[in-house]
Amino acid sequence: MTHLSLLKPTGHLTLGNHLGALRPMREAATGDSYYGIADLHALTVAHDPAALRALVQEMATLLLAVGLEPATLFVQSHVPAHSELAYLLECTATTGELNRMIQFKEKGRGVPTTRASLFTYPVLMAADILLYRAERVPVGDDQRQHVELTRDLALRFNQAYGPVFTVPEIATPAAGARVMDLQDPTTKMGKSHQSGAGIIYLLDPPDIIRRKVARAVTDSATGSAAVRRDRATKPGVTNLIDILEACGGSADGLSSYGALKTAVTEAVVEELAPIQKRYADLACDPASVTAVYAAGAERCREVTAPVLAAARAAIGLG
Numbered sequence: 001m002t003h004l005s006l007l008k009p010t011g012h013l014t015l016g017n018h019l020g021a022l023r024p025m026r027e028a029a030t031g032d033s034y035y036g037i038a039d040l041h042a043l044t045v046a047h048d049p050a051a052l053r054a055l056v057q058e059m060a061t062l063l064l065a066v067g068l069e070p071a072t073l074f075v076q077s078h079v080p081a082h083s084e085l086a087y088l089l090e091c092t093a094t095t096g097e098l099n100r101m102i103q104f105k106e107k108g109r110g111v112p113t114t115r116a117s118l119f120t121y122p123v124l125m126a127a128d129i130l131l132y133r134a135e136r137v138p139v140g141d142d143q144r145q146h147v148e149l150t151r152d153l154a155l156r157f158n159q160a161y162g163p164v165f166t167v168p169e170i171a172t173p174a175a176g177a178r179v180m181d182l183q184d185p186t187t188k189m190g191k192s193h194q195s196g197a198g199i200i201y202l203l204d205p206p207d208i209i210r211r212k213v214a215r216a217v218t219d220s221a222t223g224s225a226a227v228r229r230d231r232a233t234k235p236g237v238t239n240l241i242d243i244l245e246a247c248g249g250s251a252d253g254l255s256s257y258g259a260l261k262t263a264v265t266e267a268v269v270e271e272l273a274p275i276q277k278r279y280a281d282l283a284c285d286p287a288s289v290t291a292v293y294a295a296g297a298e299r300c301r302e303v304t305a306p307v308l309a310a311a312r313a314a315i316g317l318g
């Protein structure tokens with residue numbers, strides 16, 4: 001079974017990325033998995049070239065620290081076939097369906113102008129997936145609409161030009177598919193959120209994690225301080241219980257918010273400790289990290305060449 005997933009280097013990786021994507025990616029990782037850094041996608045919003053380069057290096061090191069290496073690891077822009085197939089798929093997608101993409105609408109809201117690439121973003125993502133004939137895409141819940149679009153484009157292309165692509169399935173984890181911001185638990189915990197106070201980053205040391213969890217919003221309008229899930233009236237408490245369970249703990253028997261926060265802190269620190277330790281070791285040897293990604297890109301260029309060639313031929317090029 002071929003698994004594929006990418007993450008965009010627009011900020012430091014978060015606990016949301018970890019529970020929603022990285023951990024399931026690690027569980028699924030085999031020699032037939034392709035996991036990448038979506039640096040081209042990072043260019044769809046305002047960016048700083050030097051900061052992007054640093055974030056790609058950090059992410060490259062972190063993916064290894066998480067333990068994804070049974071998979072082929074690569075950087076998207078090192079495999080030019082992604083851009084080329086994206087263009088062929090732009091000729092398959094319609095402006096109407098891209099206009100309906102929630103992420104495009106959200107990122108475009110209230111800003112005077114957006115990059116044209118933000119509009120075509122989901123088509124590049126479809127190219128990422130279809131180029132590898134991926135059968136499963138392990139992602140968080142927020143990517144559902146993009147994977148649906150990918151399926152539509154694959155079916156449409158196959159129907160119009162012949163059976164070139166595999167129609168992928170989404171795979172979201174049972175726990176952790178949507179981790180919310182600790183300060184604003186009705187919004188997703190996201191790399192590019194304004195303030196970092198509600199975000200746990202994978203490289204946050206234990207005392208920072210403790211402080212962020214201690215300050216997490218728990219108050220509810222109901223005034224009841226029971227430790228139980230209720231997404232409508234206790235989104236903060238519900239999120240903390242979700243995080244605890246996703247990290248292998250349980251809220252059963254916890255009688256106060258203080259006890260819940262202590263349990264969450266311990267579970268998260270324990271989940272991240274081995275990753276942080278491996279990161280510290282790997283960061284001392286950046287050349288070995290670079291070598292892994294150079295070999296990965298070479299393998300990706302090989303496995304994707306026949307798929308791109310088939311797509312080109314089917315659509316009438318060459």
Ligand code: TYM
Pocket residue numbers: 004005006007008009016017018019020021022038041124125128129137138139140141142143146176177178179180188189190
């Ligand atoms: P990105 O970089 O925003 O997020 C990377 C992965 O982390 C998941 N995720 C979350 N899961 C649970 N709770 C959260 N708060 C949370 N925040 C992020 C995302 O669902 C994702 O799985 N468009 C993609 C990158 C991409 C891609 C692809 C993914 C590009 N090409 C091909 C899969 C296949 C994105 O922006 O993810």
